[in-house]
Every structure is written in structure tokens, then in C-alpha cells.
Amino acid sequence: METEVKRAWEQFVSRGQLPTTKIRSVVAQSWQRSAEMQVSFARKQAPVLSEGDLHRRKLHSVDMIAAAVPALQRSRHFLANAGSMLILADESGHIIATEGDARIIDAGRDNHLELGGDWNEERIGTNAIGTALVEKTAVHIHGNEHYCEGAQRWTCAAVPVFNPVKRRLIGVVNVSGPANKFNPQSMALAVSVGSEIEAAMDRQLRMEHEVLLRQFLSKRAVWLNEDMLVLDRYGQIIHSTDESNLKMLLLESGLQEQIAINPPEEWQSRFRTGAANAELDLIKSDGVSIGAIVLARGRSKRVSLKPIHHSSSSERVVSFEEILGNSPVVREAKERARQFVEAGLPVLLEGETGTGKELFARAMHQTVYAPSSPFVPVNCGGIAKDLIASELFGYAKGSFTGADVRGREGKIIAADGGMLCLDEIGELPLELQPYLLRVLEDGVVYPVGSQDGRSIEFQLVSMTNRSLQSEIAAGRFRSDLFYRIAVATVNIPALRDRGDDAALLAEHFARKAASRMGRASLDLTPEALDALCQYDWPGNVRQLRNVVETAVALNRNGRIELEDLPAELHMQSVVRSTHDKKILQRVEETAIREAMSQCNGNLTEAARQLGIARSTLYLRLERYGIAH
Numbered sequence: 001m002e003t004e005v006k007r008a009w010e011q012f013v014s015r016g017q018l019p020t021t022k023i024r025s026v027v028a029q030s031w032q033r034s035a036e037m038q039v040s041f042a043r044k045q046a047p048v049l050s051e052g053d054l055h056r057r058k059l060h061s062v063d064m065i066a067a068a069v070p071a072l073q074r075s076r077h078f079l080a081n082a083g084s085m086l087i088l089a090d091e092s093g094h095i096i097a098t099e100g101d102a103r104i105i106d107a108g109r110d111n112h113l114e115l116g117g118d119w120n121e122e123r124i125g126t127n128a129i130g131t132a133l134v135e136k137t138a139v140h141i142h143g144n145e146h147y148c149e150g151a152q153r154w155t156c157a158a159v160p161v162f163n164p165v166k167r168r169l170i171g172v173v174n175v176s177g178p179a180n181k182f183n184p185q186s187m188a189l190a191v192s193v194g195s196e197i198e199a200a201m202d203r204q205l206r207m208e209h210e211v212l213l214r215q216f217l218s219k220r221a222v223w224l225n226e227d228m229l230v231l232d233r234y235g236q237i238i239h240s241t242d243e244s245n246l247k248m249l250l251l252e253s254g255l256q257e258q259i260a261i262n263p264p265e266e267w268q269s270r271f272r273t274g275a276a277n278a279e280l281d282l283i284k285s286d287g288v289s290i291g292a293i294v295l296a297r298g299r300s301k302r303v304s305l306k307p308i309h310h311s312s313s314s315e316r317v318v319s320f321e322e323i324l325g326n327s328p329v330v331r332e333a334k335e336r337a338r339q340f341v342e343a344g345l346p347v348l349l350e351g352e353t354g355t356g357k358e359l360f361a362r363a364m365h366q367t368v369y370a371p372s373s374p375f376v377p378v379n380c381g382g383i384a385k386d387l388i389a390s391e392l393f394g395y396a397k398g399s400f401t402g403a404d405v406r407g408r409e410g411k412i413i414a415a416d417g418g419m420l421c422l423d424e425i426g427e428l429p430l431e432l433q434p435y436l437l438r439v440l441e442d443g444v445v446y447p448v449g450s451q452d453g454r455s456i457e458f459q460l461v462s463m464t465n466r467s468l469q470s471e472i473a474a475g476r477f478r479s480d481l482f483y484r485i486a487v488a489t490v491n492i493p494a495l496r497d498r499g500d501d502a503a504l505l506a507e508h509f510a511r512k513a514a515s516r517m518g519r520a521s522l523d524l525t526p527e528a529l530d531a532l533c534q535y536d537w538p539g540n541v542r543q544l545r546n547v548v549e550t551a552v553a554l555n556r557n558g559r560i561e562l563e564d565l566p567a568e569l570h571m572q573s574v575v576r577s578t579h580d581k582k583i584l585q586r587v588e589e590t591a592i593r594e595a596m597s598q599c600n601g602n603l604t605e606a607a608r609q610l611g612i613a614r615s616t617l618y619l620r621l622e623r624y625g626i627a628h
Contacts, residue, residue: 006144013041026135027126027145033134034125034147044150046124049094049116057116058384061090064161064171065097065384067200071193072385073427075099084177084186086193087113089129091170093120097384104177111150113176115386124148128156129172136160136169140187143179155179157187159194164202165234173197208290209238210546215283216293217517217553227296231267233289235260246278246296264289286379318362324508325501329493333360340488341367346440346460348425348468348485351492354540357463358421360492364461365419374418374458378411381424389432389448393439396450412445416456425462425485426471433478440484460485495537495544502537502544503529509545510560513552522552527562531569589624592617601628 008019009031016035018028034041049057058065068088075086076099085100085108095117098105108114121130125147132139142155158174173194175186209232216230216239229240229247235256240247250256259267264282271280271294281293320334340347341364349357358377365375383391394410412420422428428436439445440460444453462485471477495502506529510522524532537543551564562569591610599605607617621628 002143009144009147024145026131026139027141030121030126030131030134031147033121037122037125039122039125039147041125041148043124043148044111046112046151047118048112048114049118051116054094054096054116055387057090057092057094058096058387061096061171062384063163063201063204064088064090064197066382067197067204068097068173068193069381069384069427070200071196072097072099075193082183083181084175084183084189086189087129087172087174087176089119089172089174091133092118093123093130093133093172094118095129096171107178108176111154113151113154124151127151127154128158128176129174132158132160132172132174133169138187138191142182153179155182155186157190159187159190161194161197163234164198164205165232165236205232208232208285210550211285212283212291212293213239213553214516214549219293219295220517229294230291231259231264231294232291233264235267238291246294249278264292267292286377286382318359319366320363323356323359323363324505325498326504327493327498327501330498330501333490333492334363336488337364337490338367340364340490341459341461343488344368344459345488346462346485347487348489349461349463349492350489351463351465352494352540353465354537354542355492355494356541357492358423360490361419361421361461361463365421365459368459369418374415375421376411376415376418377421377423379423381427385429388429389435392432393435393445393447395448396452408447410445410447412439412458413447413454413456415458417458419459419461421461421463422485423463424465426464426466426468426477428477430476430478433481437478437481437484440481462486495540496535500533502533502535505541505544506532506548509548510552513549517553519552520558522555522558522560524560525562528560528565531562531565535569588620589626592620592624593626596621596626596628603628 004022008023011017011019012031012035018032023031065088072086072088079086079100081101083101083104085098085104087095088097089095095113095115098108098115105114108117111117113119118124119127119129121127121134124130126141127146127148128139128141131141138157138159140155140157144152146152146154154176155178156174156176158172160169161171161173162168163170173190175183175190177183177186212230212232216228220228220241227241227246229250230238232238237247237250237256255270258270262270267282268280271278279295281295282289283291283293320338323330323334325331325334337347337349337360347364349360351357361377362375365373369375378392380388390408390410392410392412394408394413435446439456442453443457444455446453468477468482468486472479472482495505503524506524510524514521532544532547539546547566547569548560551560555564592606595606595609599609603614603617607614610617612620618628620626
């Protein structure tokens with residue numbers, strides 16, 4: 001078959017004759033497009049971006065890259081010796097991330113199947129990445145099916161990636177390997193990773209919507225009679241006041257279409273020209289604009305129109321007294337954290353996602369620093385591997401093409417005189433770990449591209465939701481860095497291990513949410529509290545807060561009942577109740593059998609010993625099938 005494809009390709013590029021058989025239609029159509037675009041069939045390499053242009057392409061696709069990080073990290077291990085590599089390309093066909101077998105990644109450089117390579121059909125003809133972008137569906141291109149001769153050494157399977165809004169094409173996941181080692185699982189892997197990226201972006205968007213709606217409810221408590229609406233980062237109207245004139249204005253004027261194709265930072269100027277009677281507040285999460293709240297100017301005095309910076313634990317000052325919990329494990333964690341930070345030790349906070357590690361870090365900051373001193377959180381797992389160096393250490397002017405001409409200070413310098421909080425420290429790339437170790441040992445940071453160091457002093461708090469000892473054993477984390485950051489460790493307990501703290505926290509979140517929304521305080525029924533205490537809470541305190549705040553926002557009867565909680569809480573409550581009931585029944589059956597045996601089958605004596613009526617004992621004997 002491969003020989004026939006090669007013969008057909010030679011016939012097409014030499015005489016322009018397109019065979020009607022032997023060639024798949026998707027390939028034939030792509031060959032035709034390639035010829036019409038005058039792509040040279042003899043081309044050996046794809047064009048490649050400059051370092052500065054590649055950096056800009058990555059910034060443009062930062063949301064997709066962040067969503068792909070877990071899959072890329074996994075592929076680093078399971079593709080290590082598999083003869084394949086995983087590629088992430090943007091919507092124009094530029095490669096912005098690669099992982100997998102180092103030998104294959106190295107071989108790809110010969111054809112610029114590497115970072116910065118431009119694999120759009122217009123540049124390199126028929127190939128899985130470029131053809132998937134055109135067809136907007138999964139595409140497999142094998143060996144001689146490639147239009148350019150230099151690419152025919154590869155077999156590639158690609159799947160387009162769409163963002164959560166209006167299914168706009170934003171990139172491609174591609175799996176490539178040598179054509180002589182065709183792997184039938186390549187397409188399955190590409191489909192799986194593509195689906196994972198889309199699901200992660202969808203989850204992120206839903207989380208952003210929750211933040212936006214909470215801010216809307218907070219503002220609504222102040223602006224009860226004003227016309228308001230909420231826009232997400234894509235310009236979608238996700239909520240508005242009843243009969244909103246603003247909503248009609250956006251839709252009828254075409255303003256929504258304009259903001260949908262521009263980043264939120266540029267919306268202000270659009271509103272000045274298209275909706276002069278409206279005010280726009282950008283809402284930020286971890287420094288990134290995730291949408292806006294739009295308010296029609298009215299007669300009431302406005303409280304504040306400054307951009308809001310939202311983070312998982314808020315940026316206000318937090319003390320240990322505000323970390324709620326009466327369980328011994330929480331009290332011990334608070335005391336250890338307080339003692340360690342007062343001693344000036346580097347602290348490692350260990351705990352599952354959502355347990356409140358950053359809240360602990362902020363309380364530690366408040367214990368030893370003034371409120372005005374820096375507290376700089378950095379999520380090592382949320383930054384692309386090749387961007388994290390400049391993010392952490394900063395960079396000197398002219399350090400790479402496209403860099404800010406003034407250079408930029410990194411997060412470490414920003415933390416000078418305060419606290420640096422490194423979340424997901426286990427995700428820090430292995431090759432960067434020696435540089436962080438050097439900063440910690442010498443107290444000097446060297447920006448990327450600079451030989452001039454800057455002395456700094458800060459308190460380090462690191463956080464992880466995984467075992468760093470296991471990462472060391474697997475060769476993914478340096479032991480010398482571990483012993484430098486984990487001089488003292490504090491385990492933040494999971495919510496399921498905190499006893500009745502779930503009820504205490506739920507009532508607190510309900511009061512706070514009701515107050516913020518301008519509503520009367522809501523009580524939780526005993527059944528609701530019981531379900532909250534029984535649930536396992538895989539998302540821990542963060543998940544509990546979201547569940548309670550949603551219940552408060554939707555509540556109309558003045559109290560939160562079991563039916564107001566998500567279905568999975570009902571199910572676990574029912575399952576546990578059923579399980580407990582079965583245990584009690586087994587205990588009861590065993591006690592009756594023992595009593596009957598000791599009393600030689602005498603019902604009256606056995607009933608007296610069990611402390612129940614003789615008639616009740618008779619019914620129990622029938623239920624459990626005990627001879628009498």
C-alpha cells in the first residue's frame with residue numbers, strides 16, 4: 001500500500017494527475033490544496049518562528065497550554081521510550097509544546113517538527129496538524145501521504161481542539177513518530193489528550209463563571225435597582241438583571257461581537273464609544289482578567305469601580321484565628337505553622353487540593369510581617385515549563401527577541417522583604433530546580449540573560465498536594481532542594497479527617513454568603529448538616545464553600561435543606577445510612593443468636609436478657625430466619 005501511495009504522489013507532483021483510487025479523499029483534497037497554494041513538494045523543512053515570535057504565540061495560547069500541562073507532564077513519562085512524541089500546536093499550526101521520547105523530539109528538529117515549527121498546510125502542505133486545522137476533524141497522515149518529501153519520514157495523528165465557547169478552533173493535539181514504526185494507538189492518544197484539554201478549559205471557565213457570579217451578587221446587594229450584566233472572558237453574557245436594557249444594547253449595537261474578538265483589557269475603549277452610559281469593571285483572578293461586570297450609570301452614588309483581584313483565599317489579611325476548625329488535627333497544624341514561621345524556617349505545607357494551604361500561608365505571613373509587606377503566590381503547575389524561568393527569576397532587557405525592552409522583575413524579586421509562596425512546587429521543572437536552590441542558598445537572584453545578581457531576602461513557604469519523596473525516588477525532584485524547602489513541614493488535613501468541622505465551616509460560609517448578598521441569615525437543617533458531614537469532599541474546603549454559596553444564592557425558603565444540596569451528597573448520605581443500618585442489623589442478629597444459645601432456646605429468658613419484649617424477639621427471629 002505504501003508503494004502505491006508513493007507512486008500516486010510521484011504521478012501527482014510530476015504530472016498533476018490525481019489518482020481516483022488508492023488515495024484517501026482527505027489526502028487527495030489536501031494534495032490539491034497544496035498544489036494550488038504552490039507549496040514546494042521538495043521542501044525538507046517547515047518554517048520556524050524566532051524566539052520572540054514563539055514567546056508571543058505561547059502567550060496568545062496560554063489558556064490552552066495551561067489546560068494541557070497535566071497531559072504533557074504524563075506523556076513525558078509514558079512516551080519516554082515509546083518512539084513517539086506529543087505535540088501541541090496553536091490555531092495557525094505553530095508548534096508551542098512538545099513532550100515524549102527524547103530521541104524522536106531530537107529527530108524532529110531535522111524537519112522543524114519542533115517548537116516554533118509552522119505546520120500550516122500553506123507552508124508545508126499535507127500533514128496531520130495543518131490538515132486537521134482545515135478539516136476541523138481528526139486526521140491521520142502516514143508516510144508518503146505527506147505532500148512535502150521531507151515530511152514523509154513521519155506518521156502523524158492529529159485532533160483539533162476547540163474552546164468551550166461556540167466551539168471555536170484554538171489548536172491541535174498531534175502524536176508523531178517514524179513512518180516505519182506505525183502505532184495504531186496514536187490516534188486514540190491524540191483524541192484522549194484533546195478531550196482532556198477541552199474538559200480542563202471547560203472546568204476553568206465554569207470556575208471563572210462562579211467567581212464572576214459571586215462578584216455580581218456582591219455588587220447587586222449595593223446596586224439593587226440598577227441595570228447590570230456579567231460578561232465572561234469571551235464576551236458572553238452569562239447573567240443580567242431582568243429586562244436588561246444593557247443586554248439589548250450590546251446585542252443590537254454589535255458591541256458584543258466587537259468585544260468577543262478582543263481581550264477584556266481592550267473592552268473599556270469599546271464601551272466608551274459603543275455604550276457611553278455604561279461603566280465596566282474588569283474582574284481578575286490571579287492577576288488575569290476573566291470578565292467584567294457592566295453597570296448602567298444611574299443616580300445612586302457608586303461605592304467602588306476599581307478592578308477586583310480575586311484569588312482562592314482572598315487577598316485580605318488572614319490570621320490563624322480566622323482559620324476555622326475545632327478538630328485536633330487543625331489545631332495542631334495551626335500551632336506548628338505559627339511556630340515554624342516565627343522561627344524563620346522554610347516551611348513545606350502538604351495537603352490535598354482545596355484544603356486551604358494558601359490560607360495557612362497568608363496567616364503565616366500575617367504572623368510575622370506587616371500587611372503592606374509582599375505576599376507573592378506562584379502556581380508552579382499553572383505556568384508553561386518554558387515560561388516559568390522568566391516568571392520566577394525575571395529577565396534582563398534584550399535577553400530574547402520580543403522581550404520587554406526594559407526587562408522585567410520576576411516573582412522572587414517581588415517577594416523581597418516579604419513571603420514567597422510556591423504552590424505545586426513538585427511541578428517545578430527539574431532543569432530549573434538548581435537555580436532556585438542557588439537563590440535559596442546564596443540569597444541572590446540572577447534574572448534570565450543577566451550576569452548581575454540582586455541580593456534578596458524572603459520567607460519561603462512551599463506547597464504540594466503530592467509526595468515529594470516519591471518524586472525524588474522517580475527522579476523528578478532534587479533531594480537537595482527538598483531538604484532546603486522542607487526544613488519544617490506542616491500537614492493540612494483533608495476535610496473528611498476533620499470530624500464535625502464541615503458543619504462549622506458550612507454554617508460560617510452560609511452566614512458570609514447571605515451577608516454579602518444582602519440576604520437574611522440562613523439556617524441549615526439537621527439533615528443537610530448531616531449530609532455535609534458524611535460526604536467525603538474530594539475538593540475539600542473549597543468544594544464545601546462553593547456548594548454552600550450556590551445553595552444560598554438559589555435559596556428561596558429561608559433555610560438550606562437536604563434537597564438544596566447537590567445530588568451526590570444525597571446519594572452518599574443514603575448509601576452510608578443503608579450501610580450503617582446493615583451493620584446494626586448484623587450486630588442485632590449476632591446478639592439474638594448468642595442469647596438464644598445461652599438460654600437454650602427459651603424465648604422468655606432470651607427476651608429478658610436482651611431487654612426487649614417477647615413479641616419483639618419473636619419478630620426478630622422470623623426476620624433473621626433463626627430457628628426457635
